Amino acid sequence: MKGYRKYYTKKIIWFLITLVAAVILNFILPRLMPNDPVNAMVGRVAQGVSDPDVIRQLYEEYQREFGLDRPVIEQFFIYIGNLLRGELGKSFTQRRPVADILATAIPWSVGLQLPAILTGWIIGNLLGALAAYIRKAFDKTLMPLMLFIGGIPAFGMAVILLSVFSLNLGWFPPSLGYDQSLIPAFNWNFIASIIRHYHLPFWSIVLISIGGQSLGMRSMSIYELNADYVKYSRYMGIKDGKIVRYVFRNAMLPQVTGLALSIGTMIGGALVAELIFSYPGLGSTLWRAISGGDYPLISAVTLIITLMVLVTVFLLDIIYGLIDPRVKASQYE
Amino acid sequence: MKSQLRSIVRSGKFMTGFVIFVSILLLTIIYPLINPGDPMARIGYDSFRTRPGTYVSLYDTLDGVNTFTFRIPGANDIRISNKLREDDRERIKYWLVEYGKQEEVAGLTEEEIDIEDTVALLGLWWEFYSDEVFVRNLTNAERNAFMRLDVRLDRLFDIDDLQVYTLNPETGEHDILFTEVSTDDYINVSDVANIIRLPLGTDNFGSDVLKKLVLATATSLWIGLVAGTVATLIGLTLGLLGGYVGGIVDDIIMFFTNLFTVIPGFVLLILISYGMSQMERGATTVAVVIGLTSWVWTTRSVRSQVMSLRNRDHVNLSKLSGHSMPKIIIKDILPYIASYVVMAFILQISSGILAEAGLSMLGLGPSTTSTATLGMMLDWSIMKSTAFIHGAWWAYYPVIVVILLISFSLNLMNTGMDQVFNPQLRD
Numbered sequence: 025m026k027g028y029r030k031y032y033t034k035k036i037i038w039f040l041i042t043l044v045a046a047v048i049l050n051f052i053l054p055r056l057m058p059n060d061p062v063n064a065m066v067g068r069v070a071q072g073v074s075d076p077d078v079i080r081q082l083y084e085e086y087q088r089e090f091g092l093d094r095p096v097i098e099q100f101f102i103y104i105g106n107l108l109r110g111e112l113g114k115s116f117t118q119r120r121p122v123a124d125i126l127a128t129a130i131p132w133s134v135g136l137q138l139p140a141i142l143t144g145w146i147i148g149n150l151l152g153a154l155a156a157y158i159r160k161a162f163d164k165t166l167m168p169l170m171l172f173i174g175g176i177p178a179f180g181m182a183v184i185l186l187s188v189f190s191l192n193l194g195w196f197p198p199s200l201g202y203d204q205s206l207i208p209a210f211n212w213n214f215i216a217s218i219i220r221h222y223h224l225p226f227w228s229i230v231l232i233s234i235g236g237q238s239l240g241m242r243s244m245s246i247y248e249l250n251a252d253y254v255k256y257s258r259y260m261g262i263k264d265g266k267i268v269r270y271v272f273r274n275a276m277l278p279q280v281t282g283l284a285l286s287i288g289t290m291i292g293g294a295l296v297a298e299l300i301f302s303y304p305g306l307g308s309t310l311w312r313a314i315s316g317g318d319y320p321l322i323s324a325v326t327l328i329i330t331l332m333v334l335v336t337v338f339l340l341d342i343i344y345g346l347i348d349p350r351v352k353a354s355q356y357e
Numbered sequence: 358m359k360s361q362l363r364s365i366v367r368s369g370k371f372m373t374g375f376v377i378f379v380s381i382l383l384l385t386i387i388y389p390l391i392n393p394g395d396p397m398a399r400i401g402y403d404s405f406r407t408r409p410g411t412y413v414s415l416y417d418t419l420d421g422v423n424t425f426t427f428r429i430p431g432a433n434d435i436r437i438s439n440k441l442r443e444d445d446r447e448r449i450k451y452w453l454v455e456y457g458k459q460e461e462v463a464g465l466t467e468e469e470i471d472i473e474d475t476v477a478l479l480g481l482w483w484e485f486y487s488d489e490v491f492v493r494n495l496t497n498a499e500r501n502a503f504m505r506l507d508v509r510l511d512r513l514f515d516i517d518d519l520q521v522y523t524l525n526p527e528t529g530e531h532d533i534l535f536t537e538v539s540t541d542d543y544i545n546v547s548d549v550a551n552i553i554r555l556p557l558g559t560d561n562f563g564s565d566v567l568k569k570l571v572l573a574t575a576t577s578l579w580i581g582l583v584a585g586t587v588a589t590l591i592g593l594t595l596g597l598l599g600g601y602v603g604g605i606v607d608d609i610i611m612f613f614t615n616l617f618t619v620i621p622g623f624v625l626l627i628l629i630s631y632g633m634s635q636m637e638r639g640a641t642t643v644a645v646v647i648g649l650t651s652w653v654w655t656t657r658s659v660r661s662q663v664m665s666l667r668n669r670d671h672v673n674l675s676k677l678s679g680h681s682m683p684k685i686i687i688k689d690i691l692p693y694i695a696s697y698v699v700m701a702f703i704l705q706i707s708s709g710i711l712a713e714a715g716l717s718m719l720g721l722g723p724s725t726t727s728t729a730t731l732g733m734m735l736d737w738s739i740m741k742s743t744a745f746i747h748g749a750w751w752a753y754y755p756v757i758v759v760i761l762l763i764s765f766s767l768n769l770m771n772t773g774m775d776q777v778f779n780p781q782l783r784d
Contacts, residue, residue, distance in 0.1 A: 038615075046620050053628040168370075171772060175764040177711045179718060180757045183739065187750060198745065239772075288621030295623075296715045300739065311740070314631065314720045322631060326624045337619050 031345050039338045046330045050323060051103050055096070112324040117316035122324045125309060130328065133305030137294045140226050144233025145283055151234065152241025153272050156249060167242065174235025178293035181228040182300035189224060196224050199302040225301045229294050240282055244275035277348055284340040288333045295329070361696070364777045371773025377766035381759070385575035388568075396572040397729065400553070401563035405742075405749035409558040414551035419521055422549060424542040433540065437513050438475035445506060446472040449482050452503055455494050456485055482510065516540050558751040560734070561742035566751055573729040574759055577710050580644040580730060581763075584709030587648025589702045592655025597686055599656070600663025607660075614656050622650035626712065630721040640723040640730060647712045648705075655701045662694045696778045700771050707767040714760060731756050 066083045094102075106112070112122035151170070155163040176184075190198040197203070203217040248254065248271045257267050298307030306325055313321035365371050389396075401407045450470045457465025462485070472478060488504050495503070519538040522531035546552065557566035599610035617625075629646050630638065666672060666689075675685045710731065716722045717732025718740055738744040738752035 042616055042619050045616050049620065049625065050628065053625065054632040056632065168769075171768050172761075172765050175707070175768045176761055177714060177764070179715060179735070180760055183735075183753060183757050186745070187754070191745065191748065285618060288619065288623065292621055292623030293715065296718050299718060310627070311719055314627075319631075322627070326627055330620055330624050333621050333624075334619060 028345065032342070035338065035341045035345070039334065039341075042334055043331075046334060047104070047107070047327070048100075050327045050330065051100055054319075054323065107327075113320035115313075115318050115321045117312065117318045117321070122320050125321065126306075126324060126328055129304065129306050129309045132303060133295075133298065133307070134332070136222070136225055136298065136303065136305060137229065137291060140229035140294070141233055141283075141287070141290055144230040145237050145279075147230070148234040148237025149241045149276070149279055152238035153245045153275065155238065156242045156245030156275075157268060157271075163242075166238070170235045170238045170242075172235070173231055174239055176232060176235070178229060178232050178297040179300055181232050182225065182297040185224050185228050186300060197221050198224075200304065221301075221303075225297060225303050228297050229290075232293070233290060236286070237279070237283075241275060241279055244278055245271060248275045277344070280340060280344050280347070284337045284344070287336050287340070291329065291333055291336075361777060365774055368773040368777055370769050370776065374766040374769025374771075374773060377762055378770065381574060381762060381766070382578065385571050385578065388571045392568065394568065396568040397562075397564055397727065399563040400565060401555075401559035404559070404561050404563060405744060405747040405752065407555060407559040407563070408749075409556055409751050411546075412553040412555065413546060413549055417550045418544055419538075422544045424538075424544055426539075426541050427543050428541055433516060434476070436516060436540070437479075440513050441475055441479075441510075445509075446478060448503070448506060449478055449510075452492065452495075453481055453485065455492050456490065459492055459494070479510065482507075557755055558749070560738060560749075560752045561744070562737070566755065569729050569734065570755055570759065573731045573734050573756070574763075576640050576728050577713060577731040577760075578706075578763070580640055580647070580713045581706035581710040583641055583644035584647040584651065584712070585702050585705035587645055588652045588705045588709070589655055589698060591648070591652035592701065593659055593698055595652065595656045596659025597663055597690070600660040601667055601682070601686060601690065603664075603667075610656070611660070614653055614660075617650075617653045618657070622653070623712075623715070625650045626716060627719065627721060630716060638722075638724045640725065640728060643713060643716065643723045644709065647709050647716075651705060651708060651712070655698070655705070658697055658701060659694055662697055663690060666690050666693055696774065700774050700778075703767050703771045703774075707764045710760065710763055731760055 066079060066086060110123055112126070114120070115122050115125055118125060151166060155166045173181075186198055189195045197220055200221060202214065202221055251274075254267055254271060257270075295305075295307035295310065298305045299311050302308055306329060310322065310325045310329075312318070313325060450472050453465050453470055454467055456462065465481070465485075470478065470481070486503070486507060488507070492500075518540070520533060521538060522533055524530075525532045555565055555567070557570065560566050560569065595610050595614070599607040599614075626646060629650070630643065633642070633646075672685060672689050675689050680688070713722060713730055714732035714735060717730060717736045720736065720740070722732045722736060723730055734756045735753055738749070738756070742752075744750075744752040
């Protein structure tokens with residue numbers, strides 16, 4: 025158990041460090057910039073107001089509301105205190121607490137991205153391993169195809185799927201998460217509508233991750249297949265199926281790390297894909313916040329995205345610890 | 358080095374990618390030369406209604422252009438079927454199907470009516486339609502609409518000769534310009550003074566999409582180049598420092614590298630871009646910011662390469678000979694990692710271009726009216742206007758295709774090089 029404990033303590037400490045760093049960055053980056061958000065918000069609210077006194081009053085009011093008239097260190101602790109109490113402020117554009125808006129958006133995003141990225145990862149790894157094992161024509165056709173698909177940005181794939189399967193063929197609805205004429209309820213009609221709207225965003229994310237993951241898995245598997253232990257096992261007359269299983273498992277490990285390292289980019293890309301479909305998740309929320317100059321909402325969304333990425337990476341690290349034989353072996357020491 | 362270069366050139370993947378990339382690059386240089394003019398200029402006033410095609414000045418065709426007579430048998434049929442609009446065809450079919458259901462007429466069912474066949478469709482209409490026929494399933498408004506349609510369909514056949522008049526300002530009377538414009542009159546397009554060729558139509562601003570696309574491609578390539586250079590320079594410096602110097606310097610560098618590996622660069626990009634005021638967010642600034650948030654991978658790979666090189670014999674020999682650190686790095690280490698750096702740089706260009714596009718779609722891209730980027734074009738056509746609803750595929754599809762080609766070609770080049778430098782991956 026000692027090995028596990030050491031591994032996990034390290035991972036937990038690292039998770040906490042990144043968490044603190046992320047919160048600090050989220051707090052400090054916009055404040056470091058020359059254009060302070062309060063100015064931008066006043067500019068937006070005071071459009072058409074020419075009286076400088078009114079503008080100054082607005083400015084001071086907002087400054088007080090955000091506590092910006094106090095020293096930065098004090099602001100930071102107020103910010104942390106609010107975060108801990110789950111108070112993320114109030115959205116300007118939607119006149120609702122930011123926490124409420126996030127609570128409605130997060131399930132959509134997680135429900136879309138988690139299954140999509142996982143499906144893409146699994147299919148991609150299978151295809152990559154197959155390509156490395158079979159090679160020949162399968163590899164020759166699959167590899168350039170995957171290189172092409174993997175290079176497509178998520179929003180590009182979203183636009184392609186949308187225009188082909190929705191605008192031209194009319195198989196799926198082009199936007200939103202469910203039919204707006206339906207009242208959200210737990211009945212068959214509503215669920216069917218959700219599923220219909222789910223397809224296109226889902227497949228656009230899946231296809232992209234298949235592209236990226238299969239290429240990585242292919243290289244990994246080829247490295248492993250050329251390794252000495254494979255040759256040795258072949259000489260020993262061990263069955264091909266068994267060797268392939270070992271190769272697959274060895275090639276898998278770096279793929280788990282790879283997923284952990286690329287999850288941030290993938291989620292970022294998927295957010296923009298959500299946008300194309302006006303899917304009611306975090307991507308669309310972020311877009312609305314940015315176009316409305318809604319600073320509290322923007323900073324909450326970026327924080328929540330970072331948090332999602334950090335938690336995913338942490339979970340992957342934990343899974344990695346469970347399946348990596350080296351961590352497992354160290355517990356018997 | 359030479360033999361490696363030769364095998365890169367011989368690699369099919371690399372060369373395919375290289376050719377695609379260079380063609381795109383050349384296009385952005387050559388096209389503005391053969392088709393000069395301001396790509397951002399507003400030339401059209403009908404927004405998404407100007408589909409791709411060649412536009413001929415109507416005025417010029419009537420005024421002072423030689424007419425020629427051609428007698429072509431099917432010309433009138435083509436004319437009529439062109440005049441019969443798609444939605445009218447649908448409505449004719451709708452009436453016929455409803456009528457067929459009511460009177461149980463054979464041949465009037467959904468499947469049997471072909472709306473593309475103009476002659477057959479109009480034949481059926483005139484056979485069955487009359488304003489006295491009462492179709493039960495139709496509302497009164499629909500019945501009236503069908504009466505109007507019938508009148509309009511009759512008018513389709515008014516293909517008599519036209520007369521063209523000009524208004525004489527002195528007398529206030531209409532003078533005949535052409536006695537008649539017959540259906541057999543043709544003009545030679547090269548005689549017409551004003552012709553606008555819009556291979557990709559116009560966008561919501563009324564700008565020539567192709568011209569703008571070329572400009573946007575050039576700007577986006579520039580953004581990719583700047584972002585890639587910034588990221589590679591930072592990554593290379595940090596990687597060399599961490600890998601070669603080691604110790605506390607390495608620890609600090611690795612701490613930040615690990616930190617920014619998990620904190621998504623995308624989020625940092627959003628936070629920084631939002632903090633910048635609109636005036637400051639030019640294309641180059643955005644590119645630099647993208648570069649500042651994407652150095653992590655280069656740092657990691659350069660560092661691990663340098664770590665393995667640091668204790669090689671030739672480096673130790675250099676150290677013993679008393680060479681300075683910069684000299685050792687330049688002479689004994691850089692040549693070994695050059696291939697990795699170039700490969701990372703290629704990928705950085707591609708991801709920089711994609712990052713700009715994503716950022717622009719979120720509304721945080723370059724904010725400028727003097728130039729366009731691929732991301733800004735997508736943003737305007739998809740997020741800020743209604744190209745989807747108008748079916749204006751030409752406003753966004755070509756942009757996506759260019760993005761795909763750029764990223765595909767760069768990825769191909771990268772894979773090709775990878776196979777040369779990592780012999781195990783070769784086929």
